[in-house]
Amino acid sequence: MAEIKTLVDDLDKITPATPVTFYVRDQAYMIDLGxxxxxxxxxxxADYEEALSEFTKKARRLGRVSTGSSSGTKGETAAIRAWAxxxxxxxxxxGRIHADVVSAYRSASKRR
Incomplete structure (x- = not known):
């Protein structure tokens, strides 16, 4: 038998909701929102992005810096995919798992 899961908005408990990941001070947060x-x-x-637009334009010109693999070992990669x-x-x-997903997984793992 199939199981249907419906996410509920964490703020006002309305369904359906979608997981939203965002970052503040290098900390990943995930919340389910309608x-x-x-x-x-x-x-x-968007208000903050507009204020930061000049900085981000300059930063993009500097190029991208690689921080190495974000997903870790094969075992961790499999766990991240299953969790995601x-x-x-x-x-x-x-293939590569998006850094937002990896961060959300690691953040959720810390809370357990």
């Missing part, structure tokens, strides 16, 4: 609350968060972030799929992230069975 459309209205996700829009509110996006508008708040269970938590509504779109990850492929092979």
């Amino acid at each position: 459309d209205e609350n996700a829009d509110r968060l996006e508008k708040i972030v 799929k269970e938590n509504g992230y779109d990850v492929k069975d092979r």
